[in-house]
Amino acid sequence: MDNTVTQFTALLGERGIQLTPKQLEQFESYFQELISWNEKMNLTGITERSQVYTKHFYDSLTLALYLNMDEVKSLADIGSGAGFPGIPLKICYPHLKLTIVDSLSKRISFLQHVCDKLGLTNVQLIHGRAEDVAKQFVHRDAYDVVTARAVARLALLNEFCLPFTRKDGIFAAMKGSDPAEELAEAKRSFKELRAELQKVESFSLPVEDSARHIILVRKTGATPAKYPRKAGVPAKSPLV
Template identity: 50%
Template sequence: MSFAEIMQAKGIEAGLSFTDRQLEQFTAYYELLVETNKVMNLTAITEPEDVAVKHMIDSLLAFEPQAFEGKTLADVGTGAGFPGIPLKIYCPSLKVTLIDSLAKRLKFLQTVIDRLELKGIRCVHLRAEDAGRDPQHREKYALVTARAVARLSVLAEYCLPLVKVGGSFIALKGSKYQEEIAVGGKALSILGGKLVSAEAVKLPGLDDGRAIVKIAKIKTTPKAYPRKAGLPDKQPLE
C-alpha cells in the first residue's frame, strides 16, 4: 500500500476523512521526514504505517472543528512538526506558529512548509520560556499545543503563558497522564489555567493509554512566569 492509502485507511478507522490534496501533502511530508531523518535525528518512527498512525493520526486526534477553525495556534517544542503540521494540513484555516529551540529542525520544517505549499504557518526559533516572555507571543494564541515535550507541571509553564485568556492549552499525553494531572494542579492554578477534560483516545490498532488533556486559560499568567530557561524543568511547580 502507498502511504496515501495507509493514511486513508487508518483515518477511516479513526473517524477522519481526507481530501486527495491532503493525502498528497501527508505523503510529501512523510517522504521528507524519512529522507531528512537519514542525516538528522527527527524521529525513531519511520515505517509508513507507524508514521501514519503514531505521528499523523495521533496529532489529528486533538482536532475539534469549532475550537480550531480560523484560530491561531502555537505548537511548542514542535520537533519534527507534530502536531502542528498535520493539524494545518487537516484544517487549512488554522494559523500556525511552530516554536522550537533547534534551528536545524526549523530549517527542515520550513522545507516541508514550502514543499507542501502551506500558507498561514511560520517557524519561530525560540526556547519556550523565552517565547512566553516575548510580547510578540505572550498571551497571543487562542490555542497552544504540545506533544511528548515534558510532564504536565513543566509543560504548563512552557505553554500557558502563550495562551490568551479564554483560549486553551491542549496537551497530547501518554499513559501516565492521570498521574501528571494529579501533581500538575498547583502549576495550572498558579499559571492561570483550569483543567477542562482529559479524554482517553485510541489509535487504530493500538491501545497504549493516550489522552488529550485540555486546559482553559481563565486568568492572566503572573509576570514572574515563565521563569528563565531551564528552571521549569529543574524546579517544577508541584
C-alpha cells in the first residue's frame, strides 16, 4: 500500500471501520474511473489522489461514524453527482440496498459504469429530478436513510429528501460550514414535512482540518400528499 491508502485505512481503522483487500481495490478502481471520466465531463474539481481519498471517500464514510450502517437496509442518495456519499458507503457496507437519484443522465451513465466495474449489486440508478421521483409510490416514504451531500440549503433539501424517508427513518444532510442559519431557516419545512431535528454532528475532516457537519433529521410521519411540489417550484419558493 502507498501512503495515501495507508493513511486512508488507518484513519478509518481508528474509527472502527476495517476494509478488506477487495474493498481497497474497489476504492482504487473508483478513483481511476473518476479521473478518467472527469477528462470528458465535469464530475469533480478535486482530482489529486490523496485529496480524493480524504475529501470524497473518507468524507462520504463519515456518515457511518454517526449512524449504525449495519442496521440500515435501504439508503437513498439524492443529487449524488459523482456518487458521493452513496458509492463509498455501498463499497464499505455491501448489504445496503442503494438508490441514487441524479438529474443528469451523463452522471448516471458514469455511475452505472462504476457499479459494473466494481461489481456492485443491488444498486438502482435513477435519472430524474427528486421532486418527480419522490412522487412514485415505490420510492415514497420508503428508505431507512436518505442522504444528500452539499446539494442545497436545508429548507430545500428537506423537501427533496424527506419524501423518500420512511416514518422513523433518518434524513442525513452532509454539510461543510456551520449550518445554524440554515437550521433556523428550515423550521417551517420540518413542520410541513413531518420531521424533527434529531442532532447535528460537528467534526473536522482529518489531514486538512476543514469543518464538517451532519444534520440528522428524523421523519415523524408520512409526507403530506402535496409535497414535494412540482419540479422547479421548491427552488423558486422554498419552505421558509
